[in-house]
Amino acid sequence: MxxxxxxxxxxxxxxxxxxxxxxxxxxxxxxxxxxxxxxxxxxxxxxxxxxxxxxxxxxxxxxxxxxxxxxxxxxxxxxxxxxxxxxxxxxxxxxxxDLKKAVRVWVEVKLEGKPIGLSEGGLLNVVNRQVEIEVLPTEIPEFIAADISNLALGDALHASDLKLSGSGKIMSSADLTIAVVSAQEEEVAATPAPAAAAPAAAAPAAAKAPAAKK
CATH class of the missing domain: 2.40.240.10 (Ribosomal Protein L25; Chain P)
Incomplete structure (x- = not known):
């Protein structure tokens, strides 16, 4: 827990x-x-x-x-x-x-290993460092580990390749690129991710914060 x-x-x-x-x-x-x-x-x-x-x-x-x-x-x-x-x-x-209801949060993706594509003259481009997940509050991971050692030149790691344990589900688009090994002259545009956590559909009350009373 x-x-x-x-x-x-x-x-x-x-x-x-x-x-x-x-x-x-x-x-x-x-x-x-x-x-x-x-x-x-x-x-x-x-x-x-x-x-x-x-x-x-x-x-x-x-x-x-x-x-x-x-x-x-x-x-x-x-x-x-x-x-x-x-x-x-x-x-x-x-x-x-509500500890029995899932929430949506953004979690860091921690890349592990050295891509084989680097020895082929490639360059590792980290495109997105976080993904959105839906999970029970007590099961929110500190990070999601992803082994990229098998990425060859031209290969990419996508959100669909990530694995979560327990009740967790990846909510980011399946084709969201996390990292890619590309030729050094190529560039990959990053997709910006929101800084704050967003609540799951199971907890609609948090979709918008009430106007704070100063």
Missing amino acids: KNRIDLTVEARETGKHNSRTLRSNRQVPAVIYGAVAPINVTVGEKEIVKFNTRAYENALFNLKSGDKNANGIVVLVKQVDVHPLTRRPVHVDFYAL
């Missing part, structure tokens, strides 16, 4: 004045939504800075709070808004999970 990280949040009052006061005290306004009715909370700036990194992408957080409505909710960090100049976090969106 995917490990969870305890994260302390507390109830907050809405309004611009209250939000400014919280930020001056190194607290970040946040909203919880998804499998629950929206809840306005605050979370420590230090914790958000720590967890808003690639190392904690798709991590599950178990909320601890004196507010009984928020206590015990398991969430993903869906979005962290930062100040354009100071780069300090100014608002956080938490997506509350």
Whole structure:
């Protein structure tokens, strides 16, 4: 089962004045939504800075709070808004999970091995580094490993070649190119991938975040 990280949040009052006061005290306004009715909370700036990194992408957080409505909710960090100049976090969106329903998230593809096509004068082009998957929250993988050692000159790895265990399904287009071994003068255009996780159809409540109350 995917490990969870305890994260302390507390109830907050809405309004611009209250939000400014919280930020001056190194607290970040946040909203919880998804499998629950929206809840306005605050979370420590230090914790958000720590967890808003690639190392904690798709991590599950178990909320601890004196507010009984928020206590015990398991969430993903869906979005962290930062100040354009100071780069300090100014608002956080938490997506509350139903652990029995699948969600859609973007996961890194980790390429392993050296393609045989390199010895044939080819060049490895990594076109897309992430794919979208649908999976139970407790089975979200840290990454998807893909062996590319058998790729010859002109061969490509596609999303359809990737393997997932458990309940996971690849939701990206089957013909999405992950990597290709091409002649060095050739170039392959990358398809940009969204930065934030998108909820599965099984969890329509998260399709759009509610307007946050500052």
